[in-house]
Amino acid sequence: MKPAYKALHTDQELFAAAVTQAKVDVIMSMNSIFSIVVNSGGSIEKFTPEAVKINGGFYFRDRFEFRAKI
Structure with missing residues (x-):
């Protein structure tokens, strides 16, 4: 079964999700087994090489994973 999301890693993927x-x-x-959803279902407002802004909050790209629902 395929996952119901796509991980966004590149600028092109983040741009497509924003548009x-x-x-x-x-x-x-948290580790290789556990993950926490910090923000659910927001739209990308802005992104830079260092961070992504979603729902008014900034999240560092090297500390968080971004997943688009498909």
Whole structure:
């Protein structure tokens, strides 16, 4: 079974999600087994090489994973 999301890693993937107003989850991995959803279902408002802004909050790209619902 395929996952119901796509992990967004590149600038092109983040840009496509921002333009299409895709719902994006922000995930923080605790270890190889556990992850926490920090922000669920927001749209990307802005992104830089260092951070992504979703629902008014900034999340560092090297500390969080961004997943678009498909």
